[in-house]
Amino acid sequence: MVILIVFLSSIFSSHAQTIKWEGKEFEISKVKASVVQFNGEDVLKVERDLEALPFQVENLAATVDEPTYVKLKNLDFENGIIEVKMLSQIQNPSPFPGAQGQ
Template identity: 50%
Template sequence: MKKHTLLLGLIFISLNIQAQVLKLKKQEFELHNVTGEIVKFQGKKVLKIERDLNALPFDSTRLEATVDEPHYARLLGLDDFENGTIEVKMYSKLKVPAPFSGIAGFIGLFFRVKEDDSEFESIYVRPKVGRASSQRLRNHSVQYFSYPDYKFDTLRKIAPYEYEGSAPTALNEWFTMRIEVNGESAEMFINDEKHSSFIVDKMFGKNKKGFVGLFVDIGTIGYFRDLKVTKRAYQEKKTGEKISDI
């Protein structure tokens, strides 16, 4: 009797830790440390997600350790993205009441995600400061990080402003994020910009191919639709004129 009880208990635990999967049109998303649902928002069916603070607790006194973690919705059916284009429409709004005074609508993309979530690359935005009246704040609108060793605070210390930048984003409105990934570099475009808003010259990640995911962090309610992923072979960059630092 005890053996049967133990077996049933293990099955129950296994079912509870199995990730939830949501389907939006023909795409399926597996939720990793986020809560989510498919909802009708502003007349369209979208994926809505929020960080699950029970699965991954947040501590405002330990920011580096408890943000930029694997809390995201994983696109299923594509586990070998290396180079190419990721494009998605996203909408970010803040939770009320705010769980943390520093919330900024953190929302963006993960790519080259390892199967066990132990490594990945990310570019995300802080829409709250995208149109701030201060240039210093605007310079924190975009963030690159590489999990697990190069989160936002580490990068600010070793290379201030090199892995952050500005972008014309705002809370409570739809915008399109497009990322062009090519070898060790990545560029981010917003809406129909002809030129990128943000460039990562050399990414830190060692995992070179993997899953793609939709990301939100503390205090963000994120809405996503029209995700498109196009794989391409690595393209050799043309050597241009060297520009000296001023």
């Protein structure tokens, strides 16, 4: 049993997706991340990976709030402030009817 857990753990950790931006490495989970230009500067664009984690229109309440994230790796952070500028918008085309109040 212990061998199986260690084996599965090594499989999942070896397949963790990462992206590098501004000299830092980020772990991504169930999102698509890329560096794009926005208002004249490089930004990290993050959007839900609808192939890995699709919405279920018939069960929307259970599928809209899923564990999706981008995590800064190799950071020893104890006390302080991390400032983030965030822009949120509905994808176009919308992943399901009603997302834009239709």
